[in-house]
Amino acid sequence: MLNRVILIGRLTKDPELRYTPAGVAVTQFTLAVDRPFTNQGQREADFIPVVTWRQLAETCANYLRKGRLTAVEGRIQIRNYDNNEGKRVYVTEVIADNVRFLESANSGNRGGSETNQDPFQVDGRPVDISQDDLPF
Amino acid sequence: MLNRVILIGRLTKDPELRYTPAGVAVTQFTLAVDRPFTNQGQREADFIPVVTWRQLAETCANYLRKGRLTAVEGRIQIRNYDNNEGKRVYVTEVIADNVRFLESANSGNRGGSETNQDPFQVDGRPVDISQDDLPF
Amino acid sequence: MLNRVILIGRLTKDPELRYTPAGVAVTQFTLAVDRPFTNQGQREADFIPVVTWRQLAETCANYLRKGRLTAVEGRIQIRNYDNNEGKRVYVTEVIADNVRFLESANSGNRGGSETNQDPFQVDGRPVDISQDDLPF
Amino acid sequence: MLNRVILIGRLTKDPELRYTPAGVAVTQFTLAVDRPFTNQGQREADFIPVVTWRQLAETCANYLRKGRLTAVEGRIQIRNYDNNEGKRVYVTEVIADNVRFLESANSGNRGGSETNQDPFQVDGRPVDISQDDLPF
DNA sequence: TTTT
DNA sequence: TTTT
Numbered sequence: 001m002l003n004r005v006i007l008i009g010r011l012t013k014d015p016e017l018r019y020t021p022a023g024v025a026v027t028q029f030t031l032a033v034d035r036p037f038t039n040q041g042q043r044e045a046d047f048i049p050v051v052t053w054r055q056l057a058e059t060c061a062n063y064l065r066k067g068r069l070t071a072v073e074g075r076i077q078i079r080n081y082d083n084n085e086g087k088r089v090y091v092t093e094v095i096a097d098n099v100r101f102l103e104s105a106n107s108g109n110r111g112g113s114e115t116n117q118d119p120f121q122v123d124g125r126p127v128d129i130s131q132d133d134l135p136f
Numbered sequence: 137m138l139n140r141v142i143l144i145g146r147l148t149k150d151p152e153l154r155y156t157p158a159g160v161a162v163t164q165f166t167l168a169v170d171r172p173f174t175n176q177g178q179r180e181a182d183f184i185p186v187v188t189w190r191q192l193a194e195t196c197a198n199y200l201r202k203g204r205l206t207a208v209e210g211r212i213q214i215r216n217y218d219n220n221e222g223k224r225v226y227v228t229e230v231i232a233d234n235v236r237f238l239e240s241a242n243s244g245n246r247g248g249s250e251t252n253q254d255p256f257q258v259d260g261r262p263v264d265i266s267q268d269d270l271p272f
Numbered sequence: 273m274l275n276r277v278i279l280i281g282r283l284t285k286d287p288e289l290r291y292t293p294a295g296v297a298v299t300q301f302t303l304a305v306d307r308p309f310t311n312q313g314q315r316e317a318d319f320i321p322v323v324t325w326r327q328l329a330e331t332c333a334n335y336l337r338k339g340r341l342t343a344v345e346g347r348i349q350i351r352n353y354d355n356n357e358g359k360r361v362y363v364t365e366v367i368a369d370n371v372r373f374l375e376s377a378n379s380g381n382r383g384g385s386e387t388n389q390d391p392f393q394v395d396g397r398p399v400d401i402s403q404d405d406l407p408f
Numbered sequence: 409m410l411n412r413v414i415l416i417g418r419l420t421k422d423p424e425l426r427y428t429p430a431g432v433a434v435t436q437f438t439l440a441v442d443r444p445f446t447n448q449g450q451r452e453a454d455f456i457p458v459v460t461w462r463q464l465a466e467t468c469a470n471y472l473r474k475g476r477l478t479a480v481e482g483r484i485q486i487r488n489y490d491n492n493e494g495k496r497v498y499v500t501e502v503i504a505d506n507v508r509f510l511e512s513a514n515s516g517n518r519g520g521s522e523t524n525q526d527p528f529q530v531d532g533r534p535v536d537i538s539q540d541d542l543p544f
Numbered sequence: 545t546t547t548t
Numbered sequence: 549t550t551t552t
Binding site for chain 3: 409410411412413414415416417441442443444454455456477479484485486500502
């Protein structure tokens with residue numbers, strides 16, 4: 001009936017862009033979301049898989065990078081498949097319909113995979129992207 | 137950093153109340169949340185596991201029943217354990233800190249496990265419960 | 273950058289459907305949302321104005337009624353106009369893009385404005401409506 | 409019944425810390441939240457008043473500054489008072505119970521009111537604060 | 545009355 | 549001005 005998720009966290013790796021056999025773009029990445037109450041001062045986070053589709057997938061693949069602070073809006077989805085041992089496996093992901101880049105290309109990731117320059121990023125401001133036409 | 141989930145759905149079964157070795161109440165139930173766009177008119181839902189703790193756990197165990205329309209606020213949490221084959225298994229759950237009963241004891245579940253009467257339910261109105269002191 | 277609201281409450285009156293000069297449907301209603309902590313047992317609520325547009329406006333006008341328990345997803349919007357004394361007035365509303373009817377036509381409002389029968393309502397289950405193409 | 413708001417935006421001014429007659433800290437600030445669809449490329453935002461209480465109020469007053477990108481979780485509240493012409497005025501605010509600083513003290517505000525140094529800010533990472541015991 |  |  002209603003299924004809404006909002007996350008703010010950092011990418012654990014560069015996003016991965018792939019295409020379905022029908023040619024639809026899909027980008028997957030994982031957000032590390034720090035837990036609010038780290039009881040004994042331990043560092044704890046949830047690593048939440050996020051999936052985006054179509055235009056949003058391509059924008060995410062182009063402009064998100066490992067370590068970037070990112071806000072995601074979407075819904076929880078659970079899919080299942082049978083693994084190579086014939087056992088049913090359940091995968092829980094957040095299907096995002098709205099992603100906000102909270103850090104520019106020039107911050108948040110010192111060294112590493114920072115290769116492509118962000119043409120939309122003017123003077124370190126965030127870029128907004130939205131997608132209303134979800135594929136499913 | 138920020139991790140917020142809001143769901144509205146129906147319980148797939150009666151909730152299960154258990155206690156940790158330290159005596160803390162934990163209630164688990166699953167919400168069936170219908171997907172918004174059922175493309176070819178097929179019936180589709182996500183079955184999302186929900187966990188509540190302490191006072192909220194006991195209230196949920198007392199007043200929620202299979203089939204009831206229920207709103208849940210919480211956060212996504214991923215825990216892992218090693219199964220009996222020594223393989224690491226990841227479990228994704230919504231840890232709820234706020235549950236709203238959207239249906240009274242006298243609706244939503246015709247027959248079945250409807251045994252205990254709800255003393256708070258006056259003339260079919262919802263009951264609000266909140267819990268701010270999460271166990272972790 | 274990100275602006276998301278989720279409410280569950282009851283309509284204070286029947287919704288009002290109007291049309292813009294360009295013929296676009298707009299429906300306005302107010303949700304009474306009970307406050308969580310009624311400190312001294314007092315009854316308190318916020319009365320939050322909600323606006324829907326186009327197809328969603330027409331569905332709301334047709335199926336929502338005074339007293340019905342309703343879930344709304346949307347965003348906060350503040351508009352202003354100059355009143356007849358030439359003073360600027362600010363109005364805060366929730367622009368909804370998703371409305372869920374949590375009560376059927378046969379509950380929640382005993383007597384009163386209950387006239388039209390809901391053709392979508394089968395056996396008292398909620399009806400889902402969504403609108404992704406907001407007018408502004 | 410349920411009233412949840414999540415915003416990401418920038419402070420229009422430095423926050424204002426005051427105390428109630430009973431000595432309770434209250435901090436008010438306004439978030440400029442850019443609208444998602446700027447139809448004709450116009451620059452548009454909603455300016456949403458936010459209120460925090462107690463410990464959270466003091467932390468916000470200490471570490472938030474004009475221009476900072478900030479995430480806020482809370483609920484919509486409408487209060488009213490009679491103005492000096494004896495007319496009832498309604499004020500809509502977001503009462504925050506969770507604020508996330510998305511920008512360090514060393515970014516986002518070049519020049520201006522940037523005076524106090526943030527002791528919690530280590531290497532430009534955000535700081536999380538939470539408050540569960542709202543005053544009302 | 546507003547932020548970048 | 550408000551709902552149950």
